[in-house]
Amino acid sequence: xxxxxxxxxxxxxxxxxxxxxxxxxxxxxxxxxxxxxxxxxxxxxxxxxxxxxxxxxxxxxxxxxxxxxxxxxxxxxxxxxxxxxxxxxxxxxxxxxxxxxxxxxxxxxxxxxxxxxxxxxxxxxxxxxxxxxxxxxxxxxxxxxxxxxxxxxxxxxxxxxxxxxxxxxxxxxxxxxxxxxxxxxxxxxxxxxxxxxxxxxxxxxxxxxxxxxxxxxxxxxxxxxxxxxxxxxxxxxxxxxxxxxxxxxxxxxxxxxxxxxxxxxxxxxxxxxxxxxxxxxxxxxxxxxxxxx
Numbered sequence: 001x002x003x004x005x006x007x008x009x010x011x012x013x014x015x016x017x018x019x020x021x022x023x024x025x026x027x028x029x030x031x032x033x034x035x036x037x038x039x040x041x042x043x044x045x046x047x048x049x050x051x052x053x054x055x056x057x058x059x060x061x062x063x064x065x066x067x068x069x070x071x072x073x074x075x076x077x078x079x080x081x082x083x084x085x086x087x088x089x090x091x092x093x094x095x096x097x098x099x100x101x102x103x104x105x106x107x108x109x110x111x112x113x114x115x116x117x118x119x120x121x122x123x124x125x126x127x128x129x130x131x132x133x134x135x136x137x138x139x140x141x142x143x144x145x146x147x148x149x150x151x152x153x154x155x156x157x158x159x160x161x162x163x164x165x166x167x168x169x170x171x172x173x174x175x176x177x178x179x180x181x182x183x184x185x186x187x188x189x190x191x192x193x194x195x196x197x198x199x200x201x202x203x204x205x206x207x208x209x210x211x212x213x214x215x216x217x218x219x220x221x222x223x224x225x226x227x228x229x230x231x232x233x234x235x236x237x238x239x240x241x242x243x244x245x246x247x248x249x250x251x252x253x254x255x256x257x258x259x260x261x262x263x264x265x266x267x268x269x270x271x272x273x274x275x276x277x278x279x280x281x282x283x284x285x286x287x288x289x290x291x292x293x
Contacts, residue, residue: 036061036095037200037230038083038113043092045078052078055092056256058249062199065226067241067261068234070251071274076234077118079251080202083232084115096200110138114198118205118234120185122178128188129173132160135195156195163194166221168214182209190218194225201225203233207240219244238270238289265289 036059045053052075081087094101136156167187248264252273281288
């Protein structure tokens, strides 16, 4: 076989440069032992110039249901919003799963913690099912459906419907949320949190606008959630806290008491926090606190 002259040979293409390795994400710092899901260290909270909480050290672990109690304006909602990363503290640190809260990427943070707000504001009409499906957003952006596949998968719709059923709103999935009562709208908000299914659940007065039966059913549901999540609830109902909470954070101006419910809910502690007298009414099922001036 005759060799091809060098002048007629087709030159081989130059080799492609080796691809640069993708930059590794910076490791998230872990500064405290990962025994608690939520930790606050020397946390100070203010509303403008008014001091709400001076220096709070507080830990919440999976399996616990904390009820946050205290008089109006003491900082209960502010504490929840700060723990969720919605508000900034005046000083101190908040840790989520042993990492500083502000070190979490937004998508991962949305899977780790969820906040049910005290007031729901709807700017336009939407069905209850569509509102609850918003809770599935962290699972969409974290998975392969970010670029391909349907926005609402069968799994998402099934999770949203199951959440509505858990709060007794299954029959309202096609109802306009702007036409629901205050209590019904609050239960849709709770269903949205259930569909999100974060490890840390923060609920700001979930029993507000609810009748007595729904208050009990909601607190029973919230207590059951603590089996697989860490749960924090603000409430003004001392007896609901005594009945369902495992732990209580009792806030008062310049003071905070935290611990197991039996240790914190005493007549002396309640009188110091609320500025009125309390007595315990004997009851075979639970302690009942009655306030008096």
